[in-house]
Amino acid sequence: MQVISVDPSLLVQNLVNGVFTGLLYSLVALGLALIFGVMDIINFAHGDFVMVGAYLTYVIATTFMIEPSLTAFITMPIFFLLGIVIYKLIIEEVLGAEPLIQIAVTVGLLMVLRNLALMIFHAEPRGVPFTIFTQPIVIGPITIASSRLAAGIVSLVALWLIHVLLTKTKWGIAVRATADDREVAELMGINVKRVYAVTFGLGTALTALAAALIMTFSRADPYLGLLYGLLSWVIVAMGGLGGVIGVLFSGLIIGVIEALGITFVGAGARELFIYLTFFFVLWFRPRGLFGRR
Amino acid sequence: MSLLTEAQTKTTAIIIVSVVIIAIIAGVAVYYASQKPAQTVTVTQTQTVTKTASPTTTTTSPTKTVTPPKIKEIKIGLIEPLTGAHAVFGQEAKEAAELIINVINNELGGIKNLGGAKLKLVVADAGETPEQAKLAAEKLVAQEHPPIIIGAYISRMTAAVAEVTEREKIILVMDGLVDSLTEQGWKYVFRVAPKASAHGKSAVDFVLDMAKKKNLTIKKAAVIHEDSIFGTYVAQGAEKELAKYGIDYIVEAYPYDISDVTPIVSKLMDYNPDIVISVPYFHDAVLLAKTIKEMGFHPMFIAGAGGCGYTDPDSIKAAGEAVEWYTNTYSYNPARPTEWNKKIVKMFEDKYGKLPTEAAGIIFYSLMTVKEALEKAAVLHPEDPLNPDNLRDAFLSLDLTDNNSIAAQLYPTGHIKFAPNGDNIYAGTAVIQVINGKPHVVWPDPEPGIQPVFPRPDWPGAKG
Numbered sequence: 114m115q116v117i118s119v120d121p122s123l124l125v126q127n128l129v130n131g132v133f134t135g136l137l138y139s140l141v142a143l144g145l146a147l148i149f150g151v152m153d154i155i156n157f158a159h160g161d162f163v164m165v166g167a168y169l170t171y172v173i174a175t176t177f178m179i180e181p182s183l184t185a186f187i188t189m190p191i192f193f194l195l196g197i198v199i200y201k202l203i204i205e206e207v208l209g210a211e212p213l214i215q216i217a218v219t220v221g222l223l224m225v226l227r228n229l230a231l232m233i234f235h236a237e238p239r240g241v242p243f244t245i246f247t248q249p250i251v252i253g254p255i256t257i258a259s260s261r262l263a264a265g266i267v268s269l270v271a272l273w274l275i276h277v278l279l280t281k282t283k284w285g286i287a288v289r290a291t292a293d294d295r296e297v298a299e300l301m302g303i304n305v306k307r308v309y310a311v312t313f314g315l316g317t318a319l320t321a322l323a324a325a326l327i328m329t330f331s332r333a334d335p336y337l338g339l340l341y342g343l344l345s346w347v348i349v350a351m352g353g354l355g356g357v358i359g360v361l362f363s364g365l366i367i368g369v370i371e372a373l374g375i376t377f378v379g380a381g382a383r384e385l386f387i388y389l390t391f392f393f394v395l396w397f398r399p400r401g402l403f404g405r406r
Numbered sequence: 407m408s409l410l411t412e413a414q415t416k417t418t419a420i421i422i423v424s425v426v427i428i429a430i431i432a433g434v435a436v437y438y439a440s441q442k443p444a445q446t447v448t449v450t451q452t453q454t455v456t457k458t459a460s461p462t463t464t465t466t467s468p469t470k471t472v473t474p475p476k477i478k479e480i481k482i483g484l485i486e487p488l489t490g491a492h493a494v495f496g497q498e499a500k501e502a503a504e505l506i507i508n509v510i511n512n513e514l515g516g517i518k519n520l521g522g523a524k525l526k527l528v529v530a531d532a533g534e535t536p537e538q539a540k541l542a543a544e545k546l547v548a549q550e551h552p553p554i555i556i557g558a559y560i561s562r563m564t565a566a567v568a569e570v571t572e573r574e575k576i577i578l579v580m581d582g583l584v585d586s587l588t589e590q591g592w593k594y595v596f597r598v599a600p601k602a603s604a605h606g607k608s609a610v611d612f613v614l615d616m617a618k619k620k621n622l623t624i625k626k627a628a629v630i631h632e633d634s635i636f637g638t639y640v641a642q643g644a645e646k647e648l649a650k651y652g653i654d655y656i657v658e659a660y661p662y663d664i665s666d667v668t669p670i671v672s673k674l675m676d677y678n679p680d681i682v683i684s685v686p687y688f689h690d691a692v693l694l695a696k697t698i699k700e701m702g703f704h705p706m707f708i709a710g711a712g713g714c715g716y717t718d719p720d721s722i723k724a725a726g727e728a729v730e731w732y733t734n735t736y737s738y739n740p741a742r743p744t745e746w747n748k749k750i751v752k753m754f755e756d757k758y759g760k761l762p763t764e765a766a767g768i769i770f771y772s773l774m775t776v777k778e779a780l781e782k783a784a785v786l787h788p789e790d791p792l793n794p795d796n797l798r799d800a801f802l803s804l805d806l807t808d809n810n811s812i813a814a815q816l817y818p819t820g821h822i823k824f825a826p827n828g829d830n831i832y833a834g835t836a837v838i839q840v841i842n843g844k845p846h847v848v849w850p851d852p853e854p855g856i857q858p859v860f861p862r863p864d865w866p867g868a869k870g
Contacts (some may be wrong), residue, residue, distance in 0.1 A: 123676045131670040236494045238689045240696075242726025247701040256675065258668060258700040330700065331665070332692040332724055336491060340665050375669035380660030381633045 127372040129255055133265035134366020139361050140268035140324045141341050142348035143275060144316035146360045149349060151292040151312045154204060155215045158289040160342020162317055165226055166192060166324025167333035168234060174241040174328070182240040182263065185325035188329015189318045196317025202308050208309070223338065240332040242317035269361075271322060275315075276357040288312060313344040347391045362402060366390060372402040430638040433865065472476045477523045480792065482507070482776065483546050483576075484527055485557030485567050490534030494688075494720075495559045499581065501758055503527055505554070506773040509750070514812075517777065520791065521786035525777075532558040536566035543570040553577065553792045554776055559765065561587060561602075561636055569590055576792040577801070579776055580828075581768040583737070594794055596801050598775050598813075598822055599768045600833035602636055602712065602762035605735040606643025608835040609683050609711035612849045614651060616860040622706065622867075624680045624726050627655040630670060630694075631685035631712075632662035640712040642687045648683075655679070662687035667694050671701045682708045684716075691715025695728040706861040709837075710734035713764045716846045717838045729840050731862050733848070737818070738767020739836035741847040743854070744808055744815035761845075767816070774813035775822055778804055802826065 145159040169188050174181040203222060207215050246260035279285040290298040291308045294345075299305050324333075348367060352359025367387055374386035394402060484503050486496035507527045532539035539558050546552070547570060554577045558564045564582030571578040572592050580587055580597045583605070588597055601609070617624050627648050630643035641657065648655045656677055658670055667690065672677075674682065682705055686694060695716065698708070702777040710716040716725075716732040717823040740751050740762055750770055754762045762770070783791040783800035790796055806814040806822040814820050821832035837849035839858055848858035861868050 117579060120676065123672065126672045126676070127669055130666075130672055134666045134668065230488075234609070235497075237720040238692050238724050240692045240726075241726030242723060242728075247700060249700055251702070256672070256701050258697060260700060261666075261668060330693070330696050332689055334689050336663065340663055342643050343666070371666075372669040375660070376673050380664065380670055383661060383664060 121378065124373075126249075126255050127376045128369060129257060130261070131369030132365060132371030133257070133368070134264040134372060136268040136272075136324060136361075137261070137323065137364075138263075138320065138344060138348060138368050140271055140326070141365025142345040142352075142360050142364060143272060143357070144319035144323075145345045146349045146352065146354070146356075147275070148313055148316040149318070150354050150356070151288055152204075152208070152309050154208070154313075155219065156316075157216060157219040157342065158226060158338075159316075159320065159345050160340065161184070161223045161226040161338030162192070162320040163324050163327070163341045164230060164333065164335065164338040166321040167328055167331075167337055168230060168239065169321070170325045170328040171239045171241055171333050178243075180243075180245050180266075181328040182244070182260075182325050185322045188321040188325060188391040189292035192321035193314040193318040196314035197310050199317070200313040204313060205306070205309070220381055223342075227335055227338060233331070234335065236335060238332040238334045241328055244248075244329045246329050248388075258330065260326075260329040264329065267326055271319065272357050272361050279356065284308075284311075344387070347387060351391055351394050351401055353398070353404030358404070359401060361404035363394075366394075421471035462788075466842065475790070477520050479526050480517065480520070480554075480780065481526050481528050481550050481552035481556070482773070483530065483550065483552035485530045485532045485539065485542050485546060485555060485628070486530040486559055487533060487539075487563065488529075489568070492534065492560050496532065498763060498765040499559060500529060502754065502762060502769035503529075503773060505754055505757060506770055510773075510777050514777075516793045517780045517784065519781045521813045521856075523780075528552055532560070532563050532567070536562050539563035540566040540570060543567040544797070547571075547574050547576065550622045553794065553797060554579065554779075556581060556684055556769065556776070558582060567589075568595055571595075577779075577794060577797050579772045581765075581772060583639075584635050586635075588829045590827070594798060596775075596824055596828040598772045598817065598830050598833075599737045600818075600835050601829060602639035603643030604833050605713060605737075605835055606640040606645070606683070606685065606711045608735045608837065609648045609733070610644050610647035611652075611683040612735075612837045613681050613683070613707055613709050613860075615849070616707075616858060620860060622861060624653055624706070626677070626679040627653050627681045627683060628674050628677055628679040629655055629672070629683045629685070630658045630660070632687045632690055633659040634662065634687070637662070637685045637687070637712065641683075642830045644683045644685070644711055660690070662690045664690055664693070667697050668701070669696045671703055674698075674705075675701065675703050678705075680706045684708060684710050686710065686716075688715045688721060691721050692730075695721075695725045695732060699728040704862065704864045704866060706864070706865045706867065708732055713737055713835075717840050718763050719761065719845070722840060722843060722845065727843070729858050730843065731840060733837050733839040733858075735835040736767070736838050736847075737764045737768070737835055738762070738816075739818045739847050740767065741853040742818065742836070744811045744813075744820070746815040750816060770812050771816040771822070773812070774816060775801075775806065776802070778806055778811050778813055782825050 130307055148154055148156050170181050170184045173184045173187055250257045250259055252326050287303045288308055291305050295305055348363045351363035370386050370390050375383055414531050453560050486499045487493055488496045507525050511524045516524045528550040530542040556573055556579045558567045559581050560584035561584030564580050578595045580595055581599055583602045585601045585603050617811050629641050629644050631637040710733055713734055713736050715721050717734040722729055779800045783797050786800055787796035802824055808815050808820045814822050818836045819832050819834040823831045825831050836847050838845045839848045846856045847853045
């Protein structure tokens with residue numbers, strides 16, 4: 114086995130790889146951050162929503178022969194409604210309950226979704242065999258996969274839109290007020306239950322967008338939730354509930370660390386880099402990078 | 407006051423009643439559970455009785471030839487992952503086993519040398535973990551006591567099953583491929599299928615053979631593999647072979663549930679090898695092929711090894727054009743033009759509406775080898791053909807070729823003979839390539855009308 118010497122173009126190449134992957138990771142975690150930040154709900158089924166979204170993308174894209182990334186226009190409204198239904202049926206019951214009960218409920222949801230996927234699609238990976246992203250973009254020694262570039266840009270736009278929604282709109286103010294103090298918000302005439310339902314729907318819809326982007330280059334399998342669920346939690350905890358900015362930066366950090374780790378050390382220890390980073394960030398900033406409370 | 411006490415007495419009464427009910431249920435359960443091993447004992451005892459009975463018959467009528475104990479039915483255990491992450495293999499293995507058992511019982515008239523005794527398949531779910539597999543083996547052995555078990559596809563689960571079968575002296579025909587399974591000093595294990603490192607070796611041999619035919623030289627190679635024991639053994643087989651021919655190479659291991667492989671592909675592009683030997687699982691195969699295509703990485707050839715991903719129908723469906731010209735090594739050759747192979751493949755297609763993959767193929771020839779071993783045991787040890795040591799003896803004395811058995815006709819190399827450790831001496835794989843979106847066998851003997859595509863047409867050095 115030979116050791117490759119560090120070559121600057123490879124370094125830049127992987128910084129680029131890491132940034133685009135990181136942006137996508139931020140988008141995956143955004144829905145979770147939103148739900149956790151506003152509703153204080155520990156949603157362990159988040160990654161499995163991504164998994165269900167990936168399957169829905171696969172089904173719609175292959176049935177109607179649509180470019181997988183464009184299916185987001187169909188899957189996002191469906192997931193928004195799905196989110197509201199799940200909120201009404203399951204989540205509303207455990208609002209403000211002990212964390213242990215919330216964990217039990219969402220882990221139950223996770224199990225149902227995962228086993229449902231296993232039952233319907235079995236363990237074979239499902240992928241969309243066509244996409245408009247087939248040619249790389251080559252800039253000097255740097256090669257960028259167009260699907261990752263597109264995923265990165267769409268993620269960035271989505272993060273920005275959510276940021277604007279939360280900071281600049283009346284609804285966003287209501288959401289943040291509810292997040293800060295539920296009782297006072299209620300006294301001020303904010304319909305807290307509706308804020309919660311819409312937030313949960315929005316958080317769920319974002320997983321559908323992430324899933325559509327993932328399906329341009331990857332595959333759906335019943336265990337996808339495990340992968341993205343844990344990753345989302347790391348990003349949210351590292352971001353420290355600092356809103357969209359926190360999620361963006363911790364996603365980028367994870368993406369870059371992962372890319373550099375795989376390239377210069379080895380892919381076998383991929384998760385080690387992620388969790389070591391997580392550990393060190395929380396060691397020095399227990400409230401996360403952008404923690405405010 | 408009195409009302410309250412009445413309520414209290416009521417609660418106490420309810421509690422007492424429920425405790426009693428629970429105790430009764432628990433008691434019955436314990437009794438039932440303790441009965442089970444007792445039943446097993448009875449089974450073994452009956453067997454011992456039969457064993458001692460046979461010599462008695464011989465002594466009373468010494469002139470007569472040994473009359474074999476009348477065996478009407480032989481149970482064959484099948485322990486496969488029928489649920490969970492590996493269910494795709496287990497389910498297909500089960501389908502294949504049901505088909506072959508049916509062929510043996512109905513078309514071939516059972517085990518002829520045992521008076522046409524029928525085989526009965528008894529199936530257990532190995533689940534997802536070695537613990538579940540071991541439990542499934544314990545249960546199957548206790549309830550059915552089959553003399554031969556086949557399983558359990560995933561190597562670490564196979565090892566767990568072997569712990570039970572070795573202890574109970576049951577023959578285990580393994581369809582797990584990790585090398586170490588036959589290196590434990592186990593006595594009652596056999597493996598017809600080519601082991602993991604043989605897959606890695608075959609992949610390299612194929613590429614080198616093709617390069618030689620096309621007058622191309624290979625100087626640099628990259629071996630990328632998923633980092634399970636299986637993937638690592640396959641990769642080691644490839645590495646050893648590359649080193650033997652003096653080819654420089656790098657090795658990259660990664661977890662198969664990796665979310666993005668762009669960094670790995672970037673690394674490969676930076677090293678710029680002539681060939682890539684890739685040992686994927688399923689999910690990562692789709693991801694790797696798509697990323698390699700999209701990043702515009704064009705080596706002379708990309709050869710899969712280990713039989714997972716790239717060339718199976720599901721991977722082709724999921725990855726589309728991205729897996730065009732990829733190859734993989736296969737423990738089974740569905741296109742081998744022997745009479746029985748054609749027949750079994752057709753039966754499988756008719757019954758299940760799909761081509762058999764490796765998981766089914768291994769079961770085809772393993773189960774047919776079991777049949778041959780049973781026939782042989784009846785000849786060599788008519789007094790007690792199902793005794794584990796006699797069965798072992800029968801397995802070791804087999805020398806199956808296309809001319810004398812169905813089993814060999816279903817096997818890639820057409821030759822099955824066991825070494826004392828249980829491995830097939832003539833083990834080998836076929837190579838399958840995706841050509842125009844369809845998997846075709848291209849090596850060592852290509853399908854009629856099919857030529858391997860080598861080098862990859864998108865390689866800058868390819869002519870035309």
